[in-house]
Amino acid sequence: MSRVSYQAQWYPLEPEESVLDGLLRQGIPVPHACKAGVCQSCLMRAARGAVPEKAQAGLKETLKARNYFLACSCRPEPGAELELAGDADExxxxxxxxxxxxxxxxxxxxxxxxxxxxxxxxxxxxxxxxxxxxxxxxxxxxxxxxxxxxxxxxxxxxxxxxxxxxxxxxxxxxxxxxxxxGECFYVPGRPEQPLLLAGTGTGLAPLYGIVRDALEAGHTGPLWLFHGARDPRGLYLVEELRELAARHSNLHYRPSVLEGRLGEGIHVGALDALIREVCPKPVGWRAFLCGNPDLVLSLRKKLFLAGLSLKDIHADAFLPSASRPEGAGATTRASDASR
Ligand SMILES: Cc1cc2nc3c(=O)[nH]c(=O)nc-3n(C[C@H](O)[C@H](O)[C@H](O)COP(=O)(O)OP(=O)(O)OC[C@H]3O[C@@H](n4cnc5c(N)ncnc54)[C@H](O)[C@@H]3O)c2cc1C
Ligand code: FES
Missing domain, CATH: 2.40.30.10 (Translation factors)
Structure with a gap:
């Protein structure tokens, strides 16, 4: 059995149990959300003891060097003892x-x-x-x-x-x-390179920022921005983005819905089909994909198969939280379509 010490008290971990699950099971509140090693909200620091390499995956080198790790992916070896210096408050x-x-x-x-x-x-x-x-x-x-x-x-x-x-x-x-x-951001250089940005629901947030960032940095290549939702009510910032596109001839904004009436400049149909139709050969392009995890994963694969290099595909999947504190409200599952 391994164990962790937190605020001068030892807590045993069950076989294969993560530090996060072990602490939560024993009533210690630790901030967390995805429980999948992505969001980094469960960051903790070890004062003593070996931190498994996997528990530091995706962390900045400066954090690794200071013994920070993700509690949800930290499963110490049987018999190991890990002394925690605390969470990431600092x-x-x-x-x-x-x-x-x-x-x-x-x-x-x-x-x-x-x-x-x-x-x-x-x-x-x-x-x-x-x-x-x-x-x-x-x-x-x-x-x-x-x-x-x-x-x-x-x-x-x-x-x-x-x-x-x-x-x-x-x-x-x-x-x-x-x-x-996260790695979903615009890096200046190659201003003529075509950019493909696709997201569903609030996956627009980073793309809206990246488009403005690239335009301000003087990007001259085409920027194709695809925003998908289940129906027109799921789209937002439509007028603002149309106005931005009217001011920048290299920005092409394509809102798209699964259900809705044709016309009004909004595509009706699957987002991936629209992307394939408009950008059939994205070889040498850079892509940014955000939002619904299933869509992000499938678009990433499709763009790779269409010839885009994996190093040029930047993606952030909006993973849902895995658990929530007691009494924080009902647990109705929302529709995934416009995530
Ligand atoms: C890297 C990353 C970036 C993100 N960026 C954004 C962002 O820019 N904007 C944004 O709105 N969200 C974003 N999210 C999702 C966000 O972190 C939360 O999961 C979301 O806001 C729900 O939190 P909540 O506390 O309101 O719901 P919770 O209390 O966690 O969940 C309520 C109910 O909804 C379900 N649920 C949780 N998340 C989703 C989901 N995404 N779709 C469908 N059902 C869900 C839960 O299973 C639960 O039943 C991001 C997630 C990640 C990992
Ligand atoms: S990275 Fe651990 S809860 Fe999200």
Whole structure:
């Protein structure tokens, strides 16, 4: 049996149990969301003992060197002892909600003002922490020069964080942000290279940021932006993006829905079929894919098979949280189609 010590007390772990599950089972609250090694909200630091390599996958070298690890992917060897120095509190930046604005029936534009410097690249994701430790990941739609962090949050029925943001949160409320993480951002260079950006639901958030970032950096190659939703109510920022495209002849914006009436400049049909039709040979292109995990995975494969190099495909799948704290609301499963 392995064990971990946290705040001067030892906790046994069951065989194959992760540090996160072991601590939660024994009543220790640790911020977490995906439980899949992606969101980084369960970051902890070891003061003593060997951290398995897998528990540091995807972390920045600076964090690895300081013995940070992801508690959800940390399964110590049988008999091993790990002494925890604590969670990632020292990495969390206090911030205040600046504004909450509805972009559509179920998408909220959340603006936050960090109270300390928070460095990020537009399109990366951060962990948003509520005062009680509830943690969820959101992609950043703003540009660093804008001063505020902009997130697009989709309301999920019974969603702990999204429900709170939609119904209870007010400008001025204190939160914290951690991160950023992820490789979905624009890197200047090769300004003539065609870019393909595709996302569903709030997968638009990072793409909206990346498009503006690339245009501001002087990107001259074509930018194809595909935004998919189940029906027209799932689309948002349509007019703003049309206006942006009208000002930049190299930006091609293609909103698309699965169910809806033809016309009004909105494609009706599957997003992947539209992409294949408009961009049949994306060899040498760069792609950014965000949103529904199934769609992100399948588009990634299709673009690779169509000739796009894997190193040129940047993808962030919006994995749902795996569990939630007691009493945080109902657990109705929302439809996946417009995630
Ligand atoms: C890298 C990354 C980036 C993300 N970026 C964004 C973003 O920019 N905007 C955004 O709105 N979300 C984003 N998410 C998802 C986000 O982190 C939360 O999972 C989401 O807001 C739901 O949290 P909640 O607390 O409201 O719902 P929860 O209380 O966690 O869940 C409520 C119910 O909805 C189900 N559920 C949870 N998530 C989803 C989902 N995505 N689709 C369908 N059902 C779900 C749960 O199983 C549960 O039954 C991202 C996730 C990851 C991993
Ligand atoms: S990375 Fe551990 S909970 Fe998401």
């Amino acid at each position: 990495l969390r930046v206090p911030a205040r909600l600046e504004s909450l604005e509805r972009l559509s029936q179920d998408v909220l534009r959340v603006r936050l003002r960090p109270e300390m410097p928070f460095e990020y690249r537009t399109g990366q994701y951060l962990t948003l922490l509520r005062a009680d430790g509830l943690a969820r990941s959101y992609s950043v739609a703003s540009l660093p020069r804008e001063g505020v962090l902009e997130l697009h949050v989709r309301l999920l029925p019974g969603g702990a964080m999204s429900g709170w943001l939609h119904a209870e949160a007010r400008p001025g409320d204190a939160v914290r942000v951690q991160g950023p993480a």
